[in-house]
Amino acid sequence: MKLKLPNPGLDNRIPSHGDLEKMEKEEAGDRPKWDNKAQYLLTCVGFCVGLGNVWRFPYLCQSHGGGAFMIPFLILLVLEGIPLLHLEFAIGQRLRKGSVGVWRSINPYLTGVGIASLIVSFLVGMYYNTIMAWIMWYLFNSFQNPLPWSQCPLNANRTGLVEECARSTTVDYFWYRETLNTSADIEESGGLQWWMVLALVSAWTLLYVCCIRGIETTGKAVYITSTLPYVVLTIFLIRGLTLKGSVEGIKFLFTPDVNELMNPATWLDAGAQVFYSFSLAFGGLISFSSYNSIHNNCEQDAVLISIINGCTSVYSATVIYSIIGFRATQKYDDCMGNNIFKLMNAFNYPENTITESNYDQILVQLNQTSPHIIQGLDLQTCDMQFFLSQGVEGTGLAFIVFTEAIIKMPFSPLWAVLFFIMLFCLGLSTMFGNIEGVVVPLQDLRVLPRTWPKEVFCGLTCLISFAFGLIFALRSGNYWLALFDNFAGSIPLLVIGFCEMIAVIYIYGVDRFNEDIEFMIGHKPNIFWQVTWRVVSPVIMIFILVFYFVTQVTKSLTYLVWDQEAESFPTLEPRPYPSFVYVIIFILAGVPSLAIPAFAFFKFIQKKCCKQKDYSENTVDTISAKIQMTFSVKY
């Protein structure tokens, strides 16, 4: 498709190929650079591989037909993930600016795309770092034996356990009461929980110390934060495979159910997972690749990082489910053990006469002879499938299911420390990309004086995010976080991603883009890239966007509540949102998405009424202007 929208003045806004070669030779000191390729790759891998790989992908895989889910996942990875990734890498490397700078260079009316990326990065960074604070809280609490989530506290007069804990489990109690101190409703905000505030402080200051000088410091930090998760995953895999029942979990994960492929929700979830997993449309990847040398092979990088991301998802799913299989087997054994005990005690059979193998037989026998006793015993049904499919997504996986598995393993504090360090590293490296996606556009927008050093920008970002993030330290913080997660980090990203594709292919021009890539890596992108960029990926993105939007709008908006008075306690109870929340949802999802047309409109008005003020990017083509440029390159 040779469709190209008119875009006057593009050459004046972007450096030409000659300029780029000159900048490369003279090693312009203004823009930061990667120390080596490994740093760049590790940073991108760290940004892409995040908590979603550990606690979202395994759940999707298992619930959408196990091994069969690999098929839509791989197909969409190749058709959607890799092209978009290559596009972001290439455009960042070519135009050598952060997200706002890139879109402003392509066309000033597109600045809104960069601003939308900035807003989304800010909102997502706010709640993502709160999850980091939770992880740090658990990490701090892992340095004791026995672990605090393995015991229930005693009640006031020391006659028994606290009621809330006795009715649910120790891990539930520790998470909902001692960590979050959650209220029963999003409207009951409660007060700030001081321990949560301290955890937030530690999360933000640790992030600040790593991001303080931009990629100079994060480039060093990623050597640890991007590699440690793999080491820990391997340790857990080896440990997990030696535990009883782990193979059950892995079988449960990968057992294919080909009928799920007929379900459109499977493909929708696969597409959404690929998109979010690659951290596209945040602006961070564009920034990172703008620090590369001009002839860096971005095509190879895109393919390599996509493969690493996909493999990490599958690998971590295997590890997680081996541990979940262990936990499920333990719970099943406990459940059966309890039932057998009850039977033995009621009928005074000697020990070991009833085992798991003859339990059913004997139960049937006894039911015939004395059904009233059996009824009085209140035997539980022990279902392995139920235990395997319990709460295996999101924070529930990390803070409830996995912690429960850990307390059943010998040397629990060691495994707890390892697990939470791994989660922490995964999240921290993603936060580096988020901060990059906020700080660099702020610098590009020149909102604050340019002479201010990067440390101040970074510090201000962290401070303001922390201040707003205190909302998550309230008693209702968990509900607010779920709200943010569902709406701030979903639809706006799809919109931005779609706009990015259209902007690069049809406004910047796919021909010019092809030439740029040929200049950068030495050969023109082949037919695969052409087809996917022009047609396949935008179409897939539109599909996902429309379906996502429709499903979100049609389903009644409810949230899950931990309420002691609810009937279904200790299961979470769904409750509809109060009406003021709809306004907030609109702000979260609408403001970034609407920033794109709003800014275009604003620029249009600006141009129309204040024509003479527009001397921002248009450089005059004279000798003195060229000398100016040499000056700036030197310093």
Next chain:
Amino acid sequence: MFEKIFFLLCLSTALAEQLCRPEASDGYRVRLSIKTALGDEAYVWNDNEMFLFRATLAFAMRNQISGQEFEVSNIIVCDETPRVSFWFVVTSPQNTSQLVDKESVEEAVRKSRNRINSAFLLTDKTLEFIGIPPTLAAPVNPDTPPWLIVFGLVMGAVGAGIIVLLASSVVQKKRKNDEKPDDEEIDEETRVKTVENSAASEGIYNRSFSDDERFTHM
């Protein structure tokens, strides 16, 4: 004579059996799960083990009610099942037809629970006295929560890192500002030199670009 002794024995056994009735008011049911607790090293439950139990319980009663000398014969056991569970009652040493009340027995068992458990290599869960719940072990609660200590360490390290990095960047900037006038000199020289070289091949060197004043500082 022998008939009398025989008759008395039968009577006492009969009386004992009357005193010890399952679900009677002043006794407790005991349940042992030896195989669960010890697995392969489980011992077989026989009369000797029962004797040990009665002796241990007599010991517990002696500890509880000081002065009264409980004997093995004061602990009466009945209703043994293959499960290894049985009912016991305690008779008073002064009057063998009177039972010691429930509360005292419970107290005695509670106090010496640990000793009774260890006599049989069992735990609270595997040696159950039905109706006497075990005292729950209070959860370990250190004075300073350990997480605060770790938090302090981490914050200390992070704070030190921030200060070091900020200070080093301030120092770097100062150094750059001091070096800048020197840098400018050197730059001017090189620039002039390159112009000179290219001018040598191109034509006349235009002196208007160089500033004579600055050379004299050399």
